Amino acid sequence: MTGRLVLVATPIGNLADITSRAVDALREADVICCEDTRHSSKLLQHIGVSEKPLVIVNEHTEHDSREKLVSLVAQGKVVALITDAGSPGVSDPGERIVRAAIDAGLLVTSTPGPSAAIMAVTLSGLPSARFVFEGFLPRSGVERKERLEAIAAELRTAVLYEAPHRLHKTLTDLETMCGANRRIAIAAELTKVHEDIWRGTLHDAVKRHADGEPRGEFVLVLAGATPIGPPSDEELLNALRTEIAAGVSRKDAASRVSARFGVSKRHVYELTLTLG
Numbered sequence: 363m364t365g366r367l368v369l370v371a372t373p374i375g376n377l378a379d380i381t382s383r384a385v386d387a388l389r390e391a392d393v394i395c396c397e398d399t400r401h402s403s404k405l406l407q408h409i410g411v412s413e414k415p416l417v418i419v420n421e422h423t424e425h426d427s428r429e430k431l432v433s434l435v436a437q438g439k440v441v442a443l444i445t446d447a448g449s450p451g452v453s454d455p456g457e458r459i460v461r462a463a464i465d466a467g468l469l470v471t472s473t474p475g476p477s478a479a480i481m482a483v484t485l486s487g488l489p490s491a492r493f494v495f496e497g498f499l500p501r502s503g504v505e506r507k508e509r510l511e512a513i514a515a516e517l518r519t520a521v522l523y524e525a526p527h528r529l530h531k532t533l534t535d536l537e538t539m540c541g542a543n544r545r546i547a548i549a550a551e552l553t554k555v556h557e558d559i560w561r562g563t564l565h566d567a568v569k570r571h572a573d574g575e576p577r578g579e580f581v582l583v584l585a586g587a588t589p590i591g592p593p594s595d596e597e598l599l600n601a602l603r604t605e606i607a608a609g610v611s612r613k614d615a616a617s618r619v620s621a622r623f624g625v626s627k628r629h630v631y632e633l634t635l636t637l638g
Contacts, residue, residue, distance in 0.1 A: 365438040367431070367463045369456060371475030374447040375553035377408050383473040385409045391442035393434060395419040395427070397455060401446050419443065424455045428462040435468045448477055453497040453523050478552050479521045482581035485559050486519070486547035489586065493519040499532060506535075514539040515587055522582040529580055530571045536584065537564040545585035551578040593623045598633055606637070 368387045373379040388394060388411045396402035397420045406412050419427050435441050443450045443459060449472075450456030463470050483490045494516055500506040513520050513536070524532050536544070542565035550558045556578075560570065598619055605615035612634040620627035 364469060365435040366440055366469035366471055367435050367459065368440065368442045369450045369460070369470070369472035370442050370444045371449040371473060371477070372402075372405060372444050372447060373553065374476045374478045374481070375551065375557075377405060379476050379553060380405070380409065381473060381475050384475055385411075387473050388414070388442055388444070390440055392439040393417055393431075393441050395431065395441060395443045395459075397444075397446045402444060405444075419455050419459065421455060424458050428459055431459055432462050432466050432468065435463060436466065449475065452477070452479070452495075476553070478523070478549070478579070478581050481552050482547065482549040482559075482583050483519065483521055485549060486583035487561055488519045488545060488547060488583055490519065493521055493583075496520055496522045498523050498525075501528070510535055510539045513584065517586045517589055519586050520584045522584065524580045524582060526576045526578060526580065529576060530568070532582070533564065533568045533571060536582075537568050540564060540584070540587070544587075547583040549581040549583070550576065552581065554578075592625060595633060598623065598625070598630055599637070602630070602634055602637065606634075612637075 368391065370384050370387050371381075372384065388406065388409065391414060393416075394402070394406070394411075394414045395417045397418070399416050399418060402416070403412070406414070417427065417431070419431075431441055443456055445454035445456065448454065451460060460470055479495055483493055496509070496513060499509055499522060513522075522532070533546075536546070542563060544564045546562065546564055546567050548560045548567060550556075550560075560567070562570075601619045601622065602612075602615050605618055606612065610618065613631070616627055616631040616634050620630045623630075
């Protein structure tokens with residue numbers, strides 16, 4: 363068979379969610395890459411695939427394992443890549459290996475399956491036609507602040523992952539940046555026995571998780587920012603007065619104000635004619 367890299371989505375909790383295509387792909391593989399052999403061995407035993415060679419590919423080893431795995435595929439081997447849960451490459455190892463295989467001109471395919479982000483969005487009750495996936499936030503520093511600012515201004519629904527010990531801090535930061543009344547859905551233990559979907563405001567979410575450390579991985583689905591409406595004529599007139607008072611001609615003032623507010627230049631110029 364032609365050598366190839368196969369990305370295999372695995373259950374995010376309930377082992378019954380694995381697809382028949384995923385099982386076939388793992389049975390056909392010559393080598394299976396996984397984040398943690400102890401974790402993945404349970405799944406492989408569950409589907410009757412326990413004799414395959416396993417290669418650890420996690421955040422620490424992915425970079426160094428690329429060359430070896432690309433070489434195996436080039437030799438005609440079928441290499442399957444799985445992570446602890448969900449689709450490889452999405453907030454999990456896989457992206458670098460996929461890039462290396464593509465750059466080498468090798469075949470890369472996948473068996474789609476469970477995704478915590480998609481499941482949480484569909485259960486959130488928030489707009490789901492368009493959304494942005496943010497994954498895990500940076501833990502601190504300027505990069506975290508910039509990402510939070512971008513999320514606060516984002517008009518689309520935003521999806522984030524968070525670990526239990528950082529949940530309260532992230533909710534607090536989101537409330538600070540987005541406001542107390544921004545809607546959020548918090549999904550925990552998806553597909554597992556204690557699956558929980560909580561929906562409310564950021565303010566209530568912060569209070570709910572103020573005490574103790576919750577268990578499990580969390581998916582946060584945050585409502586988008588409310589679009590800012592077009593400026594009123596009075597706002598435009600005030601901006602025009604400021605420009606003209608600074609010595610700018612009416613024509614140039616209209617151009618500047620039109621560009622700043624994203625409104626029709628003709629309409630703004632007509633407003634200048636009403637000024638004394």
